[in-house]
Amino acid sequence: MKTLPIFLAFVVSSLTACDNNYQxxxxxxxxxxNWARQGIAFTLEPSGYLESIEYKGATTNRFCEKKEIQYIGYVFDLxxxxxxxxxxxxxxxxGNAKPIQKFRW
Structure with missing residues (x-):
């Protein structure tokens, strides 16, 4: 009888862990x-050797990085x-960004 609640807890936790699984x-x-685009926008100014490129653009405080079988979404403070x-x-x-979201496949 004790195994049923443990089994149900395992099933519920595994279902909630699969929320961000993709095909x-x-x-x-x-x-x-898409998640990264929803961050806080800021203007990026070139500096150093990048000044020769004359790049001036906008980006957000979120970015993605591929690791193993997932993309991890990071957020940093401006x-x-x-x-x-x-x-x-x-x-x-x-470099000081914190992992916030996981996008697994």
Missing amino acids: SVLQAEKACE PDADKPVFADELMKLR
């Missing part, structure tokens, strides 16, 4: 990219709202 790598990647972030500063910010 393919491509679907998981697209889902993660220093100040409405101020541009320089490319070399972005590398430091991304």
Whole structure:
């Protein structure tokens, strides 16, 4: 009789763990990219050797990274709202990012 509650708890936990499972790598990647686009937008300014490219664009404080059989969505804190972030500063910010979402296939 004690095994039934344990079995039900296992089934419920495995069902909730599968919420972000996708049919393919491509679907998981697209889902993660859509999630990343919903972050806080900021302007990226080139710095150092990137200044020669004349790139000025907008991005968000979220990004995705492929690891093993999943994409992991990371979030990092921005220093100040409405101020541009320089490319070399972005590398430091991304280094302190925290994993938030998992997109498995």
